[in-house]
Amino acid sequence: MRKKFATITNSAVPLVFIGLLLVLWEYLVRVMAIQEWLLPGPLRILETLWGNLPLLLKHAQSTLLECLAGFVIAILISFILSFFMEEIPLLKRAFYPLLVASQTVPIISVAPLFIIWFGYGMLPKVIVVVLVCFFPIALSLLGGLAAVDRDYLELFRSMKASRLATFRMVKLPLALPSFFSGLKISASYSVMGAVIGEWLGAKQGLGTYMTLAQRSFQVDRVFAAILVVTLCSTALFTLVSLLERLIIPWNRKTEWRELE
């Protein structure tokens, strides 16, 4: 009983706090009579969101599609690369610095190149998403693989297990919790990646919608789009968390209990 009460209070505290902030925002906008094209109040934003919902959903659809495509491709590349880098030490030494260096290149500066090379379609956006998502996923997977307790590996070696069997039965499962923490970071970044891609030139998507609204000083529309982007990121994050519970149910350390 008490535990249940505690969970309710725990989720209520941030909700109440956010609610208070919104009320304060609305109040200040009204009292100070701030122009709508400068900063609209939350109620006005909700109104715009409701009014533009069909249009926003259409844009969100293509943004989400780019996200998911990029996300899945990033996962696949990470898995393949991590497997070879883990099993072939020379490859790891060769590739690792390159991997880190690739992250120091600002995405925003290379994204326009993709548009020059691949046009205004979906592909350049998907590439940006892949670039944004790939690094956290690959790094967490590699970290997880490297952190596997050596004693497990010795045990499997003493049982004459093949390298593939050891990878499949020991390394991969033990690296999955770390992999999922990287996946969660990527999930929340992926929408941002797609939006950046769309900003620089696209036919549709939330980024396009945002740039258009911005250019015509429809700040309420910009905020409505931001709200949709946030919701998409949260939805992807939640999806990954659900997948995590489904794929590694054994990793729920919080429900720890002892028998006997």
Next chain:
Amino acid sequence: MPEIVVKGVQITLAGLLTLREINLVAADRSVTGILGPSGCGKSTLFNIISGLMKPDKGSVFIGGGDVMGKTGLVSYMHQKDLLLPSLNVLDNVSIPLVLRGMPRKAARTEAARHLQTFGLQGFESYYPWQLSGGMKQRAAMLRTYLFSSDTWLLDEPFASLDAITKRKMHTWLTGVLEQFRPTVLFITHDVDEALYLCDKVYVLSECPTVVKLEMSIPFSRPRQNRTILDQAYGAVRDAVMDALSI
């Protein structure tokens, strides 16, 4: 058949002469204890016997055959249970069978036949984090047994357990040893544990390690809780303690 013989084994690790000259024999179907101070290379010795490491000098024979650098001939049980957190008890203990190429389903059926003996019946679908320390070690022991039924290397299998659980495990293990009669090499820091379980005890010196004492334990197997009251017990225990210089 599976007599373990270690002959003149020497190894230098990281520039330090770890094992100087180790000679020991674990007779067929007997339990042989190995006692020694921390860091004297007991685990290194096991790594050599199990084929994970190659010594600089000397050789290891199991059942008369030279097994240097050959893995997969003996079962090696570590102080840690090393159960995979991703698998339930039944899948964990059937790993050796699956690795040997048995289909997963057949491996499960085969492993399930032994759950009773290892005190795990009813827990087959539990994950390691749901088990107590004693149960985890029994599961690790079953996995050890399913890999090799006749030659076991046990590296301080009970070191992480509390005194009461440890005692219970001793009584239980005595029964298991009587039932399967494997050849066992047993590393421990606990003199009473060694005297309770072993037919023979080797005491190793500090680094560079040699065998300091080889002693047969005169009490008949299976031992009982009252073995400790045997008239000879005190003298045997003193001799081992002296060799350990405690």
